[in-house]
Amino acid sequence: MSRRLIRNTTIILLGASSVYAYAETRRLSKTYPLRPATGPYYNQTLLTSQESTRYFPSEGTDILVARVSRRALVSAAQKLGLNDATSLNATWARTFLEAPIISLEGQVIGGSKDRGDTGASGFHPGQRLLNGAFKVEEPPSRTDPLVVSWSMPEEPVSFFEKIAAWGYPWRLMSGGRHSIGVVEIPDSDGNEVEVIFGCAHEYERWNRANGKEDGKVIPDWTGWCHRMYGRLVLDDAVRQLMKNSGDN
Structure with missing residues (x-):
């Protein structure tokens, strides 16, 4: 050639x-547009850290939504053996965790073909999902979404704290939380709902390398990449919902 x-x-x-x-x-x-973390999209557990030295900056919080038919969720709930209309949050959580892309994350973390626990037997606080990728902070209920947390390995967090103390303009998050649930749409006559995938990055308030509250977070382009990946994961989960409900 x-x-x-x-x-x-x-x-x-x-x-x-x-x-x-x-x-x-x-x-x-x-x-998959963004919604502000207010009103029906606000969840206290999503934005409340268990560590007094950590916080969730507003620029690190994204609430992504997709508009789907209520019928699709009810149909998927019935196929999962859930109590249809009263279990929409649990249905969406199960569907999301069993979608191909997020399941692959569980397989990679677990180092096997098994994606790990996806809530098939229910959800409870402290439960480890997807081979430990997520920990349940708040189980889904009739009114509230599933909220899970994840942690970044200490080594890269510490490394970026050190170079940030030397003048590097950014730091790495210590972890974060996700909300996975359903929100009613006032103007849909009950025929449609919004499924949400909320993402909140958790940072050390004070740089542990020098004790300063520098307000440094990841750069904007990295945040954009996180946001687009979140949309890709949400898109994959919506496709999984349509497949599970038979509406594809």
């Missing part, structure tokens, strides 16, 4: 990949 052909093929492949990535980014952003 000539160098010219290799170059032209590479340019075409890179161009096509860029166009696809751009189109997919626009689709995900339009389909």
Whole structure:
């Protein structure tokens, strides 16, 4: 194969990949908008740390939503053996945790083909899900979402604290929380609801390397990547819901 052909093929492949990535980014952003963590989207457990030295900065909190039919959730609940209309939060939590992308995370963490616990036998505080990827902080109920926490390994957190103390402009989160639940839509006549995937990053308030409250967090572009990955995970879970309900 000539160098010219290799170059032209590479340019075409890179161009096509860029166009696809751009189109997919626009689709995900339009389909899964952000909501403020207020009103029906506010959850105290999501934004309350168990550590007095930690906090959740507003720029690290994203509430992603998708509009789906209530019928799809009720149908999925019945297939999961749940109490349909009274278990919509649990249904969405189960569906979300059993979707392919998030299940793969559980398999990678567990180092096996088993994705781990997805709440098939219910949820309770302290429960470890997806081979330890998440810990249940608040189980889903008729009115409240599932809230889980996750932790970042100490080594990278400590490393970024040290270089931040030397002047590096960013720090790494110590962990975070997710809310996975259902919100009623006032103008939908009860036919549609919003399923949510809330993400909140938890930071050390004071840099432990120098004791200063520097307010440093991850850079904006990293936050954007987290947000887009969250949309991708939500998109995957919505597809799983449609599959489970038979509406696909």
